Amino acid sequence: MFMSRLRRRMGRLAAGVLALAALEGTCTALAQQMPAMPVTVANPVSRKITESIEFTGRFQAWPQVNITSRVTGYLDKSSFVEGSLVKEGDVLFSIDPRPFQAAVDQAAAQVKITQTRIDLTKANLARAEALKKTGNVTDATYQANLQAYQEAAASIDSASAALATAKLDLNYATITAPISGRITRQLVSRGNLVVANSTSPLVSIVAVDPIYFYFDLDEASYLAYQRASKRKMDAGDAEPALKAEIGLSDEKALSHQGTLDYLAPQVDAQTGTVTARAKVANADGFLTSGLFGRIRITIGEPYEALVVPDVAVGQSSQGRYVIVVGADKIANIRPVELGPKFGSFRVIKSGLKPEDQVLINGQMRARPGGEVVPQPTKLDVPETLVPDPN
Numbered sequence: 001m002f003m004s005r006l007r008r009r010m011g012r013l014a015a016g017v018l019a020l021a022a023l024e025g026t027c028t029a030l031a032q033q034m035p036a037m038p039v040t041v042a043n044p045v046s047r048k049i050t051e052s053i054e055f056t057g058r059f060q061a062w063p064q065v066n067i068t069s070r071v072t073g074y075l076d077k078s079s080f081v082e083g084s085l086v087k088e089g090d091v092l093f094s095i096d097p098r099p100f101q102a103a104v105d106q107a108a109a110q111v112k113i114t115q116t117r118i119d120l121t122k123a124n125l126a127r128a129e130a131l132k133k134t135g136n137v138t139d140a141t142y143q144a145n146l147q148a149y150q151e152a153a154a155s156i157d158s159a160s161a162a163l164a165t166a167k168l169d170l171n172y173a174t175i176t177a178p179i180s181g182r183i184t185r186q187l188v189s190r191g192n193l194v195v196a197n198s199t200s201p202l203v204s205i206v207a208v209d210p211i212y213f214y215f216d217l218d219e220a221s222y223l224a225y226q227r228a229s230k231r232k233m234d235a236g237d238a239e240p241a242l243k244a245e246i247g248l249s250d251e252k253a254l255s256h257q258g259t260l261d262y263l264a265p266q267v268d269a270q271t272g273t274v275t276a277r278a279k280v281a282n283a284d285g286f287l288t289s290g291l292f293g294r295i296r297i298t299i300g301e302p303y304e305a306l307v308v309p310d311v312a313v314g315q316s317s318q319g320r321y322v323i324v325v326g327a328d329k330i331a332n333i334r335p336v337e338l339g340p341k342f343g344s345f346r347v348i349k350s351g352l353k354p355e356d357q358v359l360i361n362g363q364m365r366a367r368p369g370g371e372v373v374p375q376p377t378k379l380d381v382p383e384t385l386v387p388d389p390n
Contacts, residue, residue: 039362044306057215061289066201107163121149216273342385
């Protein structure tokens with residue numbers, strides 16, 4: 001009984017295998033009989049390519065100065081609008097100048113007194129010298145007059161230094177901006193006593209133009225940058241700094257121009273990155289410290305390369321490829337080495353020739369090794385290609 005059922009099952013299995021083989025043969029025959037399908041082909045276009053890399057970072061103003069008073073006194077007046085732009089030398093605060101003016105007047109009077117003493121002691125010394133020649137004055141009297149004159153001459157230097165110090169303090173009573181930039185809110189109001197060289201600032205000023213953009217380079221990008229800079233220096237470029245394009249978080253285009261002017265002297269062992277800085281012009285003061293942004297820097301020299309639509313590129317277990325239609329209208333797979341992507345176009349570094357007919361539409365209708373009906377077209381590739389964000 002068991003053997004009978006087994007023989008029936010084996011019979012059905014053999015019949016199924018025969019049917020499957022017949023079906024496969026039928027499909028193969030149908031495939032061989034399928035007519036050639038129309039596909040769109042085009043020659044790759046040559047363009048000058050400049051490769052770039054993109055990073056994120058933040059703007060930072062430099063320098064930033066905390067304004068404090070160099071003298072102690074009562075704050076009399078402030079002469080700026082909070083948050084406005086100030087220029088170097090603009091008056092910011094006035095401390096009550098009356099005590100300092102009184103000190104200047106007192107020191108000036110002391111200088112006059114000292115000068116009068118000098119004149120008197122000088123005249124006495126001259127008389128003593130004349131009398132000494134005739135023997136009508138003792139040596140002790142002469143020495144006393146000489147000492148009095150020398151003391152008066154020395155005291156004028158001290159009085160003059162005191163006057164200069166008093167004038168300096170009076171000058172410090174007017175606080176001016178040491179740099180140009182944007183000023184913060186006032187932290188001490190009028191009428192308060194301010195202390196000389198206090199650690200609590202009256203206000204702060206941050207520079208506006210230029211402003212700096214800080215970001216981190218990965219190790220591979222850092223090496224590429226260093227090699228590009230070395231090539232420029234070897235070529236005699238006196239300014240090897242690389243150009244940079246920067247955009248804000250709400251901007252699609254990178255419309256702000258800058259140059260890389262600093263790289264940290266070592267790679268961070270924990271993150272494997274190098275801090276870099278770009279200097280950006282900011283004449284209108286629009287860019288503000290702390291803003292987030294994107295920066296793109298070019299790596300290497302421009303080179304000529306072929307460009308095809310990115311949709312023409314396929315991927316298999318063997319790598320990236322395009323389908324090329326030969327003069328015999330047979331579609332063949334062509335392995336290629338890809339470059340960067342620029343919008344809807346892809347750079348082909350190797351694997352294609354300018355005369356190749358690349359299949360750009362109808363990949364599903366083309367069988368590798370099969371015949372197709374090529375319909376040539378011309379690619380509309382912009383002269384200037386804008387790279388995609390990394």
